[in-house]
Amino acid sequence: MNRNFDAIVVGAGPAGSSAALTMARAGLKVALLERGAFPGEKNMFGGVLHRLTALEDIFPDFWNQAPLERHIVKKALTFMTGESSFNVNFDTEVSDRTPYNGYTVSRPKFDRWLADEAVKAGATLLNRSTVDNVVKEGKQVVGVTLLRDGSELRAPIVIAADGVLSFTAQKAGLRRAQFNPSHLAVGVKALIDMPKEVIDDRFGLVRDQGASNEIVGCTSGVRGGGFLYTNYDSLSVGLVLHLSSLSQGTKTPYDLLNEFMAQPQMAKLLRGGQLQEYSAHLVPEGGLEMVPQIDGDGILVAGDAAGMCIVTGLNLEGINLATQSGVIAGQTAIKAHQEGNFTRFVLRDYRKLLEKTYVIKDLRLYRRTPQMLHNDRIYRQYPEFVCGLMDEIYRIDGTPKQSMTKMLLGAARKTIGLKNLMADVYAGWRAL
Amino acid sequence: MKINLDEIFDYTSFSVDREAHIVLESDQCTSCDQRACVVCCPARCYSWDEEARKMTFVHDGCLECGTCYVVCRKEAFSRWRYPRGGFGVSFRMT
Numbered sequence: 001m002n003r004n005f006d007a008i009v010v011g012a013g014p015a016g017s018s019a020a021l022t023m024a025r026a027g028l029k030v031a032l033l034e035r036g037a038f039p040g041e042k043n044m045f046g047g048v049l050h051r052l053t054a055l056e057d058i059f060p061d062f063w064n065q066a067p068l069e070r071h072i073v074k075k076a077l078t079f080m081t082g083e084s085s086f087n088v089n090f091d092t093e094v095s096d097r098t099p100y101n102g103y104t105v106s107r108p109k110f111d112r113w114l115a116d117e118a119v120k121a122g123a124t125l126l127n128r129s130t131v132d133n134v135v136k137e138g139k140q141v142v143g144v145t146l147l148r149d150g151s152e153l154r155a156p157i158v159i160a161a162d163g164v165l166s167f168t169a170q171k172a173g174l175r176r177a178q179f180n181p182s183h184l185a186v187g188v189k190a191l192i193d194m195p196k197e198v199i200d201d202r203f204g205l206v207r208d209q210g211a212s213n214e215i216v217g218c219t220s221g222v223r224g225g226g227f228l229y230t231n232y233d234s235l236s237v238g239l240v241l242h243l244s245s246l247s248q249g250t251k252t253p254y255d256l257l258n259e260f261m262a263q264p265q266m267a268k269l270l271r272g273g274q275l276q277e278y279s280a281h282l283v284p285e286g287g288l289e290m291v292p293q294i295d296g297d298g299i300l301v302a303g304d305a306a307g308m309c310i311v312t313g314l315n316l317e318g319i320n321l322a323t324q325s326g327v328i329a330g331q332t333a334i335k336a337h338q339e340g341n342f343t344r345f346v347l348r349d350y351r352k353l354l355e356k357t358y359v360i361k362d363l364r365l366y367r368r369t370p371q372m373l374h375n376d377r378i379y380r381q382y383p384e385f386v387c388g389l390m391d392e393i394y395r396i397d398g399t400p401k402q403s404m405t406k407m408l409l410g411a412a413r414k415t416i417g418l419k420n421l422m423a424d425v426y427a428g429w430r431a432l
Numbered sequence: 433m434k435i436n437l438d439e440i441f442d443y444t445s446f447s448v449d450r451e452a453h454i455v456l457e458s459d460q461c462t463s464c465d466q467r468a469c470v471v472c473c474p475a476r477c478y479s480w481d482e483e484a485r486k487m488t489f490v491h492d493g494c495l496e497c498g499t500c501y502v503v504c505r506k507e508a509f510s511r512w513r514y515p516r517g518g519f520g521v522s523f524r525m526t
């Protein structure tokens with residue numbers, strides 16, 4: 001095998017495959033390295049794939065080309081306690097028309113498809129290839145070594161798209177070795193088999209329509225939340241748990257997931273399903289604050305490796321940002337080839353171009369959100385407050401009623417405290 | 433519906449590498465005041481025996497999530513890397 005390429009991409013996730021596809025289409029000789037036996041084997045998410053605007057030129061009718069499960073037409077936010085749940089539902093026909101607004105997908109299928117598209121465009125995909133280190137000449141990154149046999153692959157530019165822990169960026173000296181646990185959350189997920197007709201009936205869906213549900217209050221007070229998504233003939237159920245909070249408690253992620261799945265309203269939705277797979281993965285939740293240096297001499301960092309994820313509690317955006325940053329990293333590499341210059345003075349363009357897109361703009365807009373979400377009351381008191389209030393409003397038991405305002409203030413005083421409520425509303429308003 | 437980690441090999445696929453990808457210097461764990469790895473690992477790879485004051489770590493069944501790498505504040509690993517290409521956990525449907 002020839003070991004010299006125009007560009008090396010580490011990781012065949014959405015960021016890496018988007019970068020490889022972009023460069024291969026421009027005629028560059030690209031190596032796409034993946035540690036799994038196939039792309040997607042190591043990858044898990046909730047999840048809802050949001051619109052990939054960065055790829056819409058290449059895949060004009062994406063929904064007919066990519067392997068998708070269902071398109072989302074129903075979204076719900078649930079406040080949950082041990083016995084109750086209060087739902088806010090949004091149901092729209094607009095999301096039932098193309099271009100759809102989001103899809104459930106299976107990563108082992110989706111990631112494989114996108115990597116195959118890069119291969120069709122001319123990229124060389126090397127599976128079972130764990131990258132061990134970067135090769136440097138002076139300050140310039142000029143290649144990588146593989147763990148398998150220590151062998152070297154060379155290229156004037158390396159794109160680190162190796163996901164949240166990005167050892168490639170670390171070894172190139174672009175990020176510190178130690179992570180701040182408050183920047184990360186662990187996701188655990190159960191994939192549950194269920195016949196399509198049962199899912200359609202239970203969630204009120206037809207054809208390929210899907211539903212997504214975010215849940216707060218289902219984590220025993222640990223900061224984090226739950227999710228429930230409909231795939232074609234399976235459900236994805238899981239929790240995302242902030243490490244700095246999880247580590248202070250006594251319950252493990254699987255204890256918490258088991259409790260969540262056994263909560264009475266959840267148990268009804270999951271009834272009859274068969275557990276197919278259990279998985280776990282980290283989510284970079286630190287926002288702008290955790291973004292490392294993303295350009296160096298001969299190297300760019302994209303996707304989760306660059307901490308590009310936006311978590312607001314209502315949405316989790318990652319794949320769209322990964323794809324967008326991968327495409328721009330690829331374009332920057334193409335330009336560097338045209339100029340024959342791979343120093344960070346040219347590669348700096350990557351950041352400049354990203355600044356103009358929603359990737360950096362939204363990370364900046366939501367820069368206060370991670371801090372706002374580090375408020376234990378959201379996960380403990382608020383779900384109790386909402387469900388307690390609803391219980392009081394709906395309970396007709398022969399005792400005289402209070403005015404709704406009094407009930408609301410009474411419940412808020414009891415569970416949250418009015419001062420806290422005001423502070424939280426203000427923090428929420430600033431953060432979102 | 434329940435995740436029972438005693439049966440993890442029944443529902444999650446692995447191709448276990450004899451060569452461990454994570455090597456823990458468990459002496460460090462004896463004096464650790466947090467042991468966050470025990471409560472945070474989603475695959476129950478860490479077990480602390482209070483009586484013997486001993487940490488046991490097994491790498492098969494590891495979901496390669498990276499949680500232990502992040503929560504350990506004592507840098508107790510002489511090796512923490514991903515398995516060699518083609519080894520380790522294999523998600524099929526997720």
Ligand SMILES: Cc1cc2nc3c(=O)[nH]c(=O)nc-3n(C[C@H](O)[C@H](O)[C@H](O)COP(=O)(O)OP(=O)(O)OC[C@H]3O[C@@H](n4cnc5c(N)ncnc54)[C@H](O)[C@@H]3O)c2cc1C
Nearest residue numbers: 011013014015035045046047048131163187303304318319
């Ligand atoms: C529980 C959970 C829920 C989520 N929900 C959503 C959601 O609803 N919507 C959304 O858009 N996003 C969601 N995300 C985030 C989303 O999954 C990520 O943002 C996205 O996968 C990032 O893509 P990436 O290509 O940057 O990284 P990854 O998808 O992590 O890909 C990295 C690739 O690099 C490979 N790799 C790593 N190290 C090496 C190495 N040394 N050598 C070779 N290959 C290597 C890996 O095997 C992998 O294939 C969720 C994440 C989690 C964990």
Ligand code: SF4
Nearest residue numbers: 461464467469504508
């Ligand atoms: S946190 Fe680190 S040092 Fe402490 S018990 Fe766990 S592995 Fe050992």
Ligand code: SF4
Nearest residue numbers: 473494495497498500
């Ligand atoms: S990587 Fe994740 S699953 Fe593996 S031992 Fe560490 S915490 Fe446990």
